[in-house]
Amino acid sequence: MPWIVLLAxxxxxxxxxxxxxxxxxxxxxxxxxxxxxxxxxxxxxxxWAVRHIPLGTAYAVWVGVGAALTxxxxxxxxxxxxxxxxxxxxxxxxxxxxxxxLVAHGPRExxxxxxxxxxxxx
Numbered sequence: 001m002p003w004i005v006l007l008a009x010x011x012x013x014x015x016x017x018x019x020x021x022x023x024x025x026x027x028x029x030x031x032x033x034x035x036x037x038x039x040x041x042x043x044x045x046x047x048w049a050v051r052h053i054p055l056g057t058a059y060a061v062w063v064g065v066g067a068a069l070t071x072x073x074x075x076x077x078x079x080x081x082x083x084x085x086x087x088x089x090x091x092x093x094x095x096x097x098x099x100x101x102l103v104a105h106g107p108r109e110x111x112x113x114x115x116x117x118x119x120x121x122x
Contacts, residue, residue: 002052003101006061009045012038013066018073042066061097068093 016038023031042062050058068090074080 002049005045006049006053006058007065009042009049010062010065011069012042012045013062014069014073016042017066017070057100061100064093064097068097 016035019031019035019038020026022028023035026032026035046058046062049062053061071080071086071090075082075086080086
């Protein structure tokens with residue numbers, strides 16, 4: 001579940017980034033509203049996900065997926081040119097995100113049990 005929330009938050013990052021661009025400096029009401037709502041929801045989801053996924057991994061996935069989706073959307077709508085280089089590098093970002101999910105990591109600090117108490121002196 002934490003990974004699903006993290007990926008949904010990354011999608012919302014792409015939404016707020018795109019809305020920010022369309023808001024013309026936060027002067028257009030509809031894109032500005034979309035920006036703030038998506039921003040809040042994205043941050044709430046990221047905040048919840050980092051309670052279950054290490055911060056560095058979660059943040060890298062959130063930023064990577066959000067950035068890749070933002071560029072992909074811009075290319076799909078014609079706002080940005082498509083080039084083989086961009087496709088290769090966006091694929092690299094996604095491959096790195098998948099790699100972060102697949103790499104085993106140790107238990108979170110909060111999941112490690114405290115050492116047993118020392119034996120009383122004899």
